[in-house]
Amino acid sequence: MLRTLILERLESILAEAGYDFEFNIEIPDEKFGDYSSNVALIGARYFKKPPIEVANYFVEKLNSDPLFSEINVAGPGFINFKISKEYYHDILNEILSKEDKYWKPDRKGIKIQFEYGSANPTGPFTVGHGRQLIIGDVLSKVFKFLGYDVTREMYLNDAGRQIRLLGRSLWVRYNELFGKAYDLPEDGYKGIYLIDIAKKLKEEVGEKYVEQWNDDIEKFFMEYSVDNILKMMNNTLEKLDNTFDSVVKESSIIEKGLVDEVLEMFKNKNLVYEKDGALWLKVSELINEEDKVLIRSDGTYTYFMTDIAYHYDKFLRKFDKVYDIFGSDHHGHIPRMKASMKALNIPDKFLDFILHQFVTLKRNNQIVKMSTRSGEFVTLDELIDEVGKDATRYFFAMNDINTHLNFDLELAKSKTVDNPVFYVQYAYARINSVFEKAREKGITFRLKEDLEELSKDSELSLIKMLDELSFVLKDLTEKLSPHILTNYVYNLSEKFHSYYAKEKILDVENLSLSNARLNLLKALKITYEVVFRLLGISAPQYM
RNA sequence: GUGCCUGUAGCUCAAUUGGAUAGAGCACUGGACUCCGGAUCCAGAGGUUGCGGGUUCAAUUCCCGCCAGGCACGCCA
The missing domain is CATH 3.30.1360.70 (Arginyl tRNA synthetase N-terminal domain)
Structure with missing residues (x-):
């Protein structure tokens, strides 16, 4: 480098x-x-x-x-x-020899975890989740590429009162199908997806649960709704090519006794007290914030309680570093989580948070309202169906995570120069077509030969840019934002298109120069393949 | 009210963590293949980086104060 x-x-x-x-x-x-x-x-x-x-x-x-x-x-x-020119030729030669290993540093397997996409399994992924999923996925891929031992993890809050509300909401929808009207619980789930699940349930069990309600039935409805919603979520993840290495359920954290363990440690440090029938953590003694409830007066755990236990579990799993990726609306959670970690004697460096700002969808210059009302565009699934996987991924990765993301639906779908996804993929397809043309013209490609023929500034500058990918990836691991990579591949494409327009690659009158340039294109092709892989978008041979 | 994020060309965004004349795309104006993919390229115009101070060789970047927008301040997650 x-x-x-x-x-x-x-x-x-x-x-x-x-x-x-x-x-x-x-x-x-x-x-x-x-x-x-x-x-x-x-x-x-x-x-x-x-x-x-x-x-x-x-x-x-x-x-x-x-x-x-x-x-x-x-x-x-x-x-x-x-x-010096000679040195650029050496670099090109090295990229052609080592291929993607050229950009991989020697690094021992530092154990690192990214938690993202975590959600209540109470409904389909939203567009906001989409941004988070792509940020997490791209960061994971890059860190993995650089030799880190990466775990991509999703946490599912399957235990709280939200799930009880979900189960009851499904039961109401189910009864509706038999003409029995019940009110949805306050704060219940109104989404139409529950009606679909209710229909499926009706087909499976008939009228078995109509107007029937007890603890066992409640449990059944909770599990049935969660199972089916998880299927929906997994289906969406598949469409995005987004896989997790590990999924941890809140219920498993409780079952493992980690909550009790953490509570014991807090008690030993005299950090908890009872008030109004609830158990509180003395957050105010650790940082300048209000105390928070750990156990509600009805005996159930708050999200805060189980999340502390969950992160204690991460610590026991011996990660060197853990990143939680959240929407910016969760930023209030950060100081008290950090304080809790400190109270458990977990090093301050262990846990860090990556916050991203919100997403706005635009269609024909109009903001698409995203509310829970039916018929409106809300789910990630619908978005992928409309614009496709590549555009979804690229657009979510395109902006600095600290800025609001304007997702222009028309632009994402357009197959024109305005669309950055097509611009970069077109560059790649074009490279392939040059090789195709070379075969037609009978120009044989000799790998790593004639490199010394490359002497134009535009050519050396392209080689420099290929070398720069190392720095770009390192930069990305520091800024923790995927837009670094989309910017890079866009700039690379500009440089390539410009070069292509100016210089003739294939010239039957000058075979050694043609071969040198084909070698340059080969190195570009290798680079594109690495970057596309890291972004999770396809590398089309033709378009 | 308190805390976090943002404010850059008409629009959407960059700017190598403090560097040289603040850069791209869209839109606008004008050009370029009988040719390796014109889904491309070249040129022009477009700016008091929200406002006002401060720090220094150098500030879009760091500090302070305002202004505007987003988000959060639950026994929700």
């Missing part, structure tokens, strides 16, 4: 001079060079000399280095580097 090579050289010069501080290697405007560094600007106050003088000191030391074809100092004291 070029950045590291430059960094190492500058650092060793610094060490020689007896200094050690942080500085940057960046890609500047192309007219300045391939890379630039602010080492002299930062270093001025260490060297106690003007930045330009410091810069010149570095240039002198590096002038005979074969890595660079040109070094100069500009502006307030930036050092600009031009990488």
Whole structure:
């Protein structure tokens, strides 16, 4: 990776001079060079000399280095580097040899977990879940690619009072089918999907439960509704190509006795008390927030209680690092969860949260209202059916997670240049068609040969960009946002299309140049395949 | 009221965590294959980065104060 090579050289010069501080290697405007560094600007106050003088000191030391074809100092004291052609050829050769391993660092299996898509199994996934699922999936794929030992986990709140409401709601819908009218419980579930499940139940058991209600029947309705909703959810996940390594049910956490264990630890630390018949955690003693209920006055556990136990379980499972991916509406949960972890003597670094902002759907420039009323566009499933898997995934990955996401349905469906998914996939398809054309013209492709023929700035610049994928992936693991990768592949496509329009790849009059360019395209193809795989979208040979 | 996120071209978004003249796409104006895929490319125009201070060689980025929008402040999850 070029950045590291430059960094190492500058650092060793610094060490020689007896200094050690942080500085940057960046890609500047192309007219300045391939890379630039602010080492002299930062270093001025260490060297106690003007930045330009410091810069010149570095240039002198590096002038005979074969890595660079040109070094100069500009502006307030930036050092600009031009990488030698030969070195670019080496990089290309290496990518063609190692393929996707070129971007994989040597890393030991750090155990890391992403929790996302967690939901009450009380209804189908919403569009908001969609964004979270894609963020979690892409981050997981990238970390896995980089050698981390990644677990993708979904947590299901299958135990609380919400599920009881769900069961009762289904029972009401079921009775409706027999002309028996009951009121849906307050805060019950009104979605039409329960009517469908009720119909299925009617077919299976007939009138067995009409106007019948007791604890056993309640339990049956709870389980039946959850089972069927989980089927719906899994169906949606399949359409998205989104698989989890592990699904943990809230009920299993309780059954394993983890709640009791955590409560015991809190009691030993004198962190709980009773009030109004409920059990409270002294959050106010840990941080500047209100105390919270752990056990309700009716004896049931709150979400907070079981979530602490669940995260204690994660700790026992010996993850080095755990990320919870939430919608921003859950941000209030974060400080008290962190405080709880501290109270359980779990290191502060263990748990971190990735928050994403909301999604707005737009159709013909109008905001699509997403309410629970029937007939309106609410579910992730409907979205995938309308725009397809690739567009769904790409669009959800496209924005910085900290900004609201405007999902333009017409744009996502359009098969034109405006649609970024088609733009990047078209670039890939185009590469394949060039290889096809080469065969037609009788130009044989010889891998890793004639690379020295590549000398245009546009060609070297493309190679540089392929090399940059390493940095992009590292950047993504720090910013924890998938848009870094969609931006990269979009920019790469711009560069490729531009190159393609300007230079003729296949020229029967110049076979060695043609072959060199085919090698460049081959490396691009490898890169596209890696990126598409990480984004979870398809790599079409033709479109 | 308190806390978190956001505010960048008419619209949708970037900006290498403090770097050089703030960049793309759409829309607008004008151009380019008898040719490897015109689903593409090239050029032009478009900006007081919400407002006001501060920190320094350098601020869209960091700090403070306002303004506007979103979200959260439950014995919901």
